[in-house]
Amino acid sequence: MTDVKTGPNPLFLREEDLRQGMELLFYAYRDFTAEPDAMLAKIALGRAHHRVVYFVGRYPGITVSELLAILQITKQSLSRVLSELVAEGYVEQRTGTKDRRQRLLALTEKGQELERQLSDAQRARIARAYRAAGAAAVEGFRTVMLGIMDEADRAKFPPPRAPGTKR
Amino acid sequence: MTDVKTGPNPLFLREEDLRQGMELLFYAYRDFTAEPDAMLAKIALGRAHHRVVYFVGRYPGITVSELLAILQITKQSLSRVLSELVAEGYVEQRTGTKDRRQRLLALTEKGQELERQLSDAQRARIARAYRAAGAAAVEGFRTVMLGIMDEADRAKFPPPRAPGTKR
DNA sequence: TTTTTACGTCAGTCATGTTGACTTGTTTCC
DNA sequence: GGAAACAAGTCAACATGACTGACGTAAAAA
Numbered sequence: 001m002t003d004v005k006t007g008p009n010p011l012f013l014r015e016e017d018l019r020q021g022m023e024l025l026f027y028a029y030r031d032f033t034a035e036p037d038a039m040l041a042k043i044a045l046g047r048a049h050h051r052v053v054y055f056v057g058r059y060p061g062i063t064v065s066e067l068l069a070i071l072q073i074t075k076q077s078l079s080r081v082l083s084e085l086v087a088e089g090y091v092e093q094r095t096g097t098k099d100r101r102q103r104l105l106a107l108t109e110k111g112q113e114l115e116r117q118l119s120d121a122q123r124a125r126i127a128r129a130y131r132a133a134g135a136a137a138v139e140g141f142r143t144v145m146l147g148i149m150d151e152a153d154r155a156k157f158p159p160p161r162a163p164g165t166k167r
Numbered sequence: 168m169t170d171v172k173t174g175p176n177p178l179f180l181r182e183e184d185l186r187q188g189m190e191l192l193f194y195a196y197r198d199f200t201a202e203p204d205a206m207l208a209k210i211a212l213g214r215a216h217h218r219v220v221y222f223v224g225r226y227p228g229i230t231v232s233e234l235l236a237i238l239q240i241t242k243q244s245l246s247r248v249l250s251e252l253v254a255e256g257y258v259e260q261r262t263g264t265k266d267r268r269q270r271l272l273a274l275t276e277k278g279q280e281l282e283r284q285l286s287d288a289q290r291a292r293i294a295r296a297y298r299a300a301g302a303a304a305v306e307g308f309r310t311v312m313l314g315i316m317d318e319a320d321r322a323k324f325p326p327p328r329a330p331g332t333k334r
Numbered sequence: 335t336t337t338t339t340a341c342g343t344c345a346g347t348c349a350t351g352t353t354g355a356c357t358t359g360t361t362t363c364c
Numbered sequence: 365g366g367a368a369a370c371a372a373g374t375c376a377a378c379a380t381g382a383c384t385g386a387c388g389t390a391a392a393a394a
Contacts, residue, residue, distance in 0.1 A: 268390065
């Protein structure tokens with residue numbers, strides 16, 4: 001590859017640097033998921049349930065197809081997990097008002113409590129890493145992670161607010 | 168939590184910031200693994216095989232227990248995957264010379280070729296993200312990812328070399 | 335010599351994904 | 365208004381990758 005300078009930092013990427021990036025993803029993700037997985041095992045649920053509970057909590061009123069687009073699994077896979085969550089009273093479905101074909105999903109009180117418990121360990125982990133790294137590093141993290149993911153979902157992550165800006 | 172300033176950046180972490188961090192991990196990892204998964208499916212292998220091939224390629228002569236420590240799965244789980252890779256001629260085992268109980272693992276030529284093909288998409292993805300983000304962002308990414316993972320494996324990631332330093 | 339370690343294996347189970355086919359209701363389009 | 369498209373759900377069969385528990389063998393360490 002002819003090295004055309006694309007900016008102020010030519011970034012001579014060695015094989016070793018790329019390997020390190022791949023491994024950072026592997027180890028961080030492995031440890032990031034380990035805690036909630038252990039909690040889930042105790043109540044006979046799995047990581048798939050966590051993901052559903054997380055995104056339903058994130059987007060109350062989300063439709064089944066929207067959820068499928070995020071998770072990128074088949075509806076048959078989602079179906080099992082989702083119906084278990086509904087049966088156990090973590091998630092409720094109501095028929096869409098605008099489009100009555102849709103099932104709008106939301107967490108029950110119990111579901112919110114579960115989500116909070118599961119994600120707390122992860123939130124704490126992120127918070128710890130963010131605090132230790134500092135604001136500039138966090139912004140770099142954000143930029144690289146956005147570059148790693150497919151372009152399609154980047155719009156879900158609005159640019160950070162300007163420093164000193166109050167909401 | 169009483170906010171004790173821990174450094175130059177107090178980092179007022181909002182719920183929203185933490186959620187964003189969690190989701191960055193989810194989406195980046197989802198897309199990072201999608202390409203090799205698709206390739207693996209064509210040759211009747213799975214993600215587990217990729218992980219083994221990757222780390223055996225990374226650490227030629229690695230022992231089974233070292234590999235287990237990295238993957239954090241049971242030896243029974245590894246066993247199936249590993250013996251398939253050996254049977255298909257991707258990985259070879261030889262008895263340790265110092266300790267004859269050990270099976271030292273290494274990739275065959277065929278295994279190296281597979282590893283290269285599988286990881287190429289991932290390497291390209293990381294390279295693209297790194298180049299687009301710039302050196303400072305990459306360093307921030309590194310710092311945050313190290314903070315997210317458990318402390319135990321951080322030693323695997325030596326600090327970056329000083330700028331201008333030749334190896 | 336006993337114990338521990340490294341590795342392998344058999345057996346059974348579970349969670350999570352897949353494909354393919356089909357149904358039901360609802361909306362949209364001509 | 366009728367046909368087509370769409371959202372969701374369901375049944376069935378299957379693959380993968382994890383798990384626990386029990387047991388065996390060979391080599392190293394105590």
